[in-house]
Amino acid sequence: METKPHPHLHIFFLPFMAQGHTLPMIDIAKLFASRGVKCTIVTTPANAPIISKAIQTSKGFGFEIEVVVIKFPSAEVGLPEGSESTKLEKTDEMREKFLKAITLFEQQVEKILDQHHPHCLVADFLFHWATNVAAKFGIPRFVFHGAGFFALCSLKSVMLYQPHMKVSSDSESFVIPSLPDEIIMTRNQLAPFLTRNGKTELIKLIKASREAEERSYGIIVNSYYELEPDYADHYRKVLGKKSWHIGPVSLCNKVEKDKSERGREGSVDEVHECLNWLNSKKPNSVVYICFGSMTKFSDCQLIEIAFGLEASQQQFIWVVNKENNDKEEWLPEGFKQRNEGKGLVIRGWAPQLLILQNEAVGVFVTHCGWNSILEGVSSGVPMITWPVSADQFFNEKLVTQILGIGIAIGAQKWEDDSVQREANVKREAIEKAVTEFMVGNEQEEMRSKVLALGQMARRAVAEGGSSHSDLTALIGELWFLVS
Numbered sequence: 170m171e172t173k174p175h176p177h178l179h180i181f182f183l184p185f186m187a188q189g190h191t192l193p194m195i196d197i198a199k200l201f202a203s204r205g206v207k208c209t210i211v212t213t214p215a216n217a218p219i220i221s222k223a224i225q226t227s228k229g230f231g232f233e234i235e236v237v238v239i240k241f242p243s244a245e246v247g248l249p250e251g252s253e254s255t256k257l258e259k260t261d262e263m264r265e266k267f268l269k270a271i272t273l274f275e276q277q278v279e280k281i282l283d284q285h286h287p288h289c290l291v292a293d294f295l296f297h298w299a300t301n302v303a304a305k306f307g308i309p310r311f312v313f314h315g316a317g318f319f320a321l322c323s324l325k326s327v328m329l330y331q332p333h334m335k336v337s338s339d340s341e342s343f344v345i346p347s348l349p350d351e352i353i354m355t356r357n358q359l360a361p362f363l364t365r366n367g368k369t370e371l372i373k374l375i376k377a378s379r380e381a382e383e384r385s386y387g388i389i390v391n392s393y394y395e396l397e398p399d400y401a402d403h404y405r406k407v408l409g410k411k412s413w414h415i416g417p418v419s420l421c422n423k424v425e426k427d428k429s430e431r432g433r434e435g436s437v438d439e440v441h442e443c444l445n446w447l448n449s450k451k452p453n454s455v456v457y458i459c460f461g462s463m464t465k466f467s468d469c470q471l472i473e474i475a476f477g478l479e480a481s482q483q484q485f486i487w488v489v490n491k492e493n494n495d496k497e498e499w500l501p502e503g504f505k506q507r508n509e510g511k512g513l514v515i516r517g518w519a520p521q522l523l524i525l526q527n528e529a530v531g532v533f534v535t536h537c538g539w540n541s542i543l544e545g546v547s548s549g550v551p552m553i554t555w556p557v558s559a560d561q562f563f564n565e566k567l568v569t570q571i572l573g574i575g576i577a578i579g580a581q582k583w584e585d586d587s588v589q590r591e592a593n594v595k596r597e598a599i600e601k602a603v604t605e606f607m608v609g610n611e612q613e614e615m616r617s618k619v620l621a622l623g624q625m626a627r628r629a630v631a632e633g634g635s636s637h638s639d640l641t642a643l644i645g646e647l648w649f650l651v652s
């Protein structure tokens with residue numbers, strides 16, 4: 170049943186200041202707005218321009234969606250002015266201060282809730298105080314994690330049963346108990362907050378967020394039922410949490426401009442350059458390699474990637490998360506000249522949605538960030554998985570073991586900073602995975618599986634599809650709550 174527009178329903182969205190969290194939350198707000206719900210996205214001054222730009226098309230369609238700006242408490246925690254996103258926190262100390270800062274929004278949010286009187290608060294998992302603030306105003310708080318059902322179930326099982334405490338070393342494997350499939354992991358692949366004691370801001374934040382999640386009304390998940398049905402069921406029936414799957418939310422970006430500008434701060438000139446380059450290539454002939462918005466590899470790891478890619482003799486687009494003023498010591502001598510026309514190195518921000526949707530892309534070497542996985546799947550592109558941190562080692566298992574749409578490059582260890590160290594993945598492994606994929610036979614089956622999943626994704630968000638219907642149900646429930 171299609172919901173009628175609800176002109177009186179008003180939702181506040183509080184995205185965490187990291188692209189992997191903000192981008193899908195903007196898309197979620199756009200989805201609600203497209204169903205006639207009034208949406209307000211709350212953010213800080215340095216993050217406001219990107220969000221304002223991202224909602225222009227929706228506003229142009231006449232949807233009610235706006236941005237409200239609150240102050241980022243830089244001075245209170247001792248961070249430089251404008252340092253309002255995780256990508257700018259370069260040291261452990263800055264990261265700690267940043268995490269401290271996000272616990273200080275509570276009063277400001279309370280004040281604007283008092284002014285605007287929304288009916289509901291959708292806040293990132295890390296804003297644990299949002300549950301209490303919502304309760305003060307008698308409105309429901311929904312949690313947005315950014316992760317999919319598989320990772321949410323896996324993490325919950327690890328936290329509940331602590332299998333990693335029953336092995337004798339970080340590299341000894343264990344099975345995650347009570348999941349629909351046999352999932353084998355090691356302690357090396359788990360978040361440090363699970364394996365280390367201590368009182369860092371992150372550990373405090375995660376503990377408080379878990380507790381606040383239990384008291385929240387429910388969870389909004391960027392996924393679709395057909396992708397991980399056993400885990401969507403497990404999450405709801407076994408773990409007992411109310412949740413709605415409404416993704417892949419990035420599919421709401423239908424206009425070219427929204428795709429090319431998504432998350433971009435600078436000009437779109439390099440977008441055209443990149444697309445023209447891709448358009449000159451044959452179908453499935455280019456390797457796209459990108460590690461999301463946060464991963465910053467050490468120079469020694471970047472050198473291994475460069476040599477590995479070159480040795481594979483394949484065409485590639487490689488996105489390197491490096492400031493433009495960094496010297497290119499991480500590129501082997503003569504690399505650019507030797508790969509002229511064959512490889513494109515993008516420093517900074519790639520138009521990922523457009524790249525993945527281009528038929529020239531044959532495989533996606535990904536760090537397994539959940540947004541990247543969903544975008545790869547939605548575009549029908551198989552993957553070479555190279556998890557680094559966060560929920561990425563769980564996501565790798567979903568892609569390689571359960572869905573069978575990718576192969577693992579062999580990354581074994583969580584990396585939580587960019588300190589200069591030995592490279593975790595060597596050039597030989599990179600060359601082998603890329604070559605096997607591009608010239609082997611295995612990839613055809615993976616490609617057809619992922620193409621089918623991509624079609625299911627588009628069906629899920631279309632009228633009558635599983636995600637479309639879940640969003641309808643959620644709006645219906647909210648409407649029931651407020652009336």
Ligand code: UDP
Pocket residue numbers: 188189190192431432459460461462463464488517518519520521522537538539540541542544
């Ligand atoms: N992204 C992009 N261009 C880049 C890097 C990332 O558009 O050069 C987008 C990507 O499409 C995805 C998001 O940023 O939507 C990254 O989220 P993900 O969960 O994949 O990884 P994270 O950045 O959170 O590690």
